[in-house]
Amino acid sequence: MFGNLTGAHLIIILVVIVLLFGAPKLPGLARSIGQSMRIFRSEVKTMKDENGDDTGSSSPNDSNGSNDSTPPKP
Structure with missing residues (x-):
């Protein structure tokens, strides 16, 4: 995309930036x-x-030490 930029392009961009924002x-x-x-x-x-x-x-599911895939029932 930017491969076609040459030194002249960069100088023009720099001049535009200086003109827009001021030195x-x-x-x-x-x-x-x-x-x-x-x-x-x-x-x-x-x-x-x-x-x-x-x-x-360790993962949060393994924090209680059980390897069950079902959640504990209240």
Whole structure:
């Protein structure tokens, strides 16, 4: 999809971004994008850690020690 982009295309995109946001706002924009990416990565890592913990432990159905497939009756 982006394989056809050349250096000239990227320069045009950069010029359009500068015209839209203005040069003084670009550092703040880059900083906020960086913070957003950092938060996103930490959330993804947290989700992977939670999923990794679940796969390593026994399943909730085996927590009572019985191997019955029927649930206990009250």
